[in-house]
Amino acid sequence: MNYHQYSTPELVTTQLAQFIAEAVEATEGDFHLALSLEEHAEVLAQALTSEPWRSRIAWDRVHFYLLHEQLGEADLAHRTLLQRLLFDPLQIPAEHIHAVEESAQEPAQAAASLQQHVAERVSHLDGRPQFDLALLEMGVDGHLAGVYPDQVELYISDDVFAPNEMTTEQGEQRQLVTVTLEALEESKRLVFLALGQDVRHAVGHIVNLLPEAKAYPANFLAAKIPWVHLFADDQAMREKSYAIY
Numbered sequence: 001m002n003y004h005q006y007s008t009p010e011l012v013t014t015q016l017a018q019f020i021a022e023a024v025e026a027t028e029g030d031f032h033l034a035l036s037l038e039e040h041a042e043v044l045a046q047a048l049t050s051e052p053w054r055s056r057i058a059w060d061r062v063h064f065y066l067l068h069e070q071l072g073e074a075d076l077a078h079r080t081l082l083q084r085l086l087f088d089p090l091q092i093p094a095e096h097i098h099a100v101e102e103s104a105q106e107p108a109q110a111a112a113s114l115q116q117h118v119a120e121r122v123s124h125l126d127g128r129p130q131f132d133l134a135l136l137e138m139g140v141d142g143h144l145a146g147v148y149p150d151q152v153e154l155y156i157s158d159d160v161f162a163p164n165e166m167t168t169e170q171g172e173q174r175q176l177v178t179v180t181l182e183a184l185e186e187s188k189r190l191v192f193l194a195l196g197q198d199v200r201h202a203v204g205h206i207v208n209l210l211p212e213a214k215a216y217p218a219n220f221l222a223a224k225i226p227w228v229h230l231f232a233d234d235q236a237m238r239e240k241s242y243a244i245y
Contacts, residue, residue: 001207001222004231009040009195013047016135016193016231020048021057023133023189029061032122034134034187036067036145036179037082040195041137045085059090065118065129066099067136067179068145070166071107076100100177107163111177115160125186129160134187138194142202142216146178149215155181181220190228192218197235204239 004019006012024031037044047053064087070077079099087097098117100110122129136144146164147154154162157180164176184190194203205213206222207230213219222228 002227002229003207003237004229005234005237006231007234009043009233010047012193012195012231012233013040013044016044016191017047017053017057019191019229019231020133020135021053024057024062027061027132031058031062032065032129032132033062034065034067034129034131034179034184035082036136037078037193038137038139040193041081041085043195044193045082045089048086049089054090059092062092063096063098063121064092065122065131066097067134069100069110069177071100071105071110071175071177076102107175107177111159111161111163114177118160127158127160128183128186131184131187133189133191134184135191135193136184138192138199138202138218140198140202142206142213142218144181144192144217144221146176147181147217149217151217154178155217155220157182159183181217184221185225190221190225192222192228192230194230194232194236196233197238199236200238203230203232203236204241207237208239208241 004015006015066078068078098121100114118129122131124130138144141149143149146166154164159180160183161177162180164178166174166176202216206216206219
């Protein structure tokens with residue numbers, strides 16, 4: 001794993017914005033950027049919608065693919081969040097945003113429809129999309145997108161997108177569509193974003209190669225793909241043991 005550690009979330013997201021800019025500049029034609037963001041969408045969006053990245057990045061070449069979505073009472077919460085924070089400020093056209101359809105109600109159908117949509121737009125290798133960059137925020141339990149600890153059927157799957165469920169902090173069940181983990185293995189660049197002290201234990205278990213990490217979706221990918229980039233602030237990296245390096 002490649003570590004990019006900075007003192008504050010703002011410095012992390014500034015450096016991540018530069019990483020994205022350089023990736024877009026190194027790619028000819030359309031740039032396929034897959035996203036799964038949650039609590040820290042705002043701080044990243046602030047960087048990307050500010051100068052110099054607002055002007056430097058050729059946003060007219062960027063296509064966005066949303067890697068998870070809630071259905072039901074919280075319809076398209078991920079899309080709504082990114083629309084407000086990122087897509088509207090950057091004036092991203094609707095045809096460059098690829099996500100679960102607004103009319104979707106049944107998760108399995110929505111997952112199949114999104115999988116077909118991505119297949120028509122992104123080159124694939126061995127059935128897996130070759131996103132130019134896949135960027136996923138790491139949860140406090142090491143989850144990625146809508147894949148949670150020990151959901152092995154969503155780690156190893158022939159499907160690119162699949163239905164799932166989650167339980168909110170209030171104990172409510174939510175239906176999801178999520179990317180599966182193996183579907184990300186052919187991404188040309190894979191980035192995890194980890195910010196704040198709440199995620200420090202999950203990060204520490206992964207980077208220190210501890211047994212607890214085996215249950216984490218993030219560790220599954222990090223163990224299989226050595227070119228994963230971890231962008232993290234000092235708080236998230238507090239549990240890293242430098243003695244083993």
